[in-house]
Amino acid sequence: MLRGWKRTTRLVLWLALACTVALVGGRWLLVQVYPLEYENIIFQAAREYGLDPFLVAAVIRTESRFRPGATSPQGARGLMQIMPETGRWAAAQMQIPYSEELLYDPHYNIRMGCWYLAELHREFGGDTVLALAAYNGGRTNVARWLQMRQWTGEHRTLQQIPFPETRRYVALVLRDHRVYRFIYGSLAREEVAYATAGALE
Numbered sequence: 001m002l003r004g005w006k007r008t009t010r011l012v013l014w015l016a017l018a019c020t021v022a023l024v025g026g027r028w029l030l031v032q033v034y035p036l037e038y039e040n041i042i043f044q045a046a047r048e049y050g051l052d053p054f055l056v057a058a059v060i061r062t063e064s065r066f067r068p069g070a071t072s073p074q075g076a077r078g079l080m081q082i083m084p085e086t087g088r089w090a091a092a093q094m095q096i097p098y099s100e101e102l103l104y105d106p107h108y109n110i111r112m113g114c115w116y117l118a119e120l121h122r123e124f125g126g127d128t129v130l131a132l133a134a135y136n137g138g139r140t141n142v143a144r145w146l147q148m149r150q151w152t153g154e155h156r157t158l159q160q161i162p163f164p165e166t167r168r169y170v171a172l173v174l175r176d177h178r179v180y181r182f183i184y185g186s187l188a189r190e191e192v193a194y195a196t197a198g199a200l201e
Contacts, residue, residue, distance in 0.1 A: 030183050034176065037066045038079070038106050045111045049118035054184065055128065056114055058176035059135070062169060068106045077103035080113025090116050129155050132173050137166035 036042075036057055046053035063081040064070035076083050077100065082090070084100050090112050091098030102108045117135055124130035124142070130153050134142040141163070145151040151160040155174065161167040 030179070034061065034179050034183055035066055036180070036184055038110060041107050041110045045114040048111070049114045051114055051118055051121070052177070052181075054180035055173070055177045056110070056117070057180045057184075058173045059113070059117065059132075060110070061176050061180075062172045068109070069104055078109035078113075079106055080109055082109060082113055082116070086116065087112060090119075093119075124153075127153065129153065129158075129170060129174070132170045133161060133166055136169040137161070137163045141166075 038060075042056050042060070043053045045051075046056050060066055060079050063076075064079050066079065068079050070079070070081065071077050072081055074083070077087075082103050084103070087100070087103050088098055094112065094115055096112075103112075117131060120131040120134045120139060121128065123139060124134060130142060130146075142151075142153075145160075145162060146153050150162055151157060158167050158171055161170070
């Protein structure tokens with residue numbers, strides 16, 4: 001009886017160890033696929049503009065895969081892929097210096113990107129889905145889609161978005177947002193609690 005109990009105990013311990021290794025290994029793999037680079041800058045800018053830092057991380061991953069020197073075929077620049085015209089306008093609103101080269105600076109780019117995303121968030125009544133669609137597809141286009149009832153503006157009707165790229169973009173950012181909160185949520189619960197008013201759960 002005692003021998004059987006010892007065998008059972010060893011089996012339980014081995015299973016527990018195997019599960020722990022699997023969990024740690026799985027988390028390690030997720031961290032490689034979903035990095036959180038420029039963490040301090042992201043959290044500082046997100047706090048400054050009332051955003052969920054994990055939403056910002058999801059935008060950066062989708063936009064540039066955390067490559068500060070990224071340039072799109074359309075000319076968008078840096079981590080949050082800001083167009084030069086948008087950057088010039090945003091800098092004037094923020095009352096900060098501007099040059100196209102500054103858009104490649106991580107601190108400058110993330111701060112400006114957060115300001116712009118927060119501005120869109122306010123413009124569209126605190127709706128994260130609409131703000132993301134506007135970030136990618138343009139605020140004027142989103143306003144027109146809503147006005148002409150081409151899109152209800154809801155998460156469940158993303159397939160109505162006229163631009164396929166914007167449709168995919170919003171879906172990817174929302175997915176990555178959930179993943180980032182799952183992986184890194186314990187790092188900054190106070191920041192998330194402070195900034196998630198109106199953010200999609």
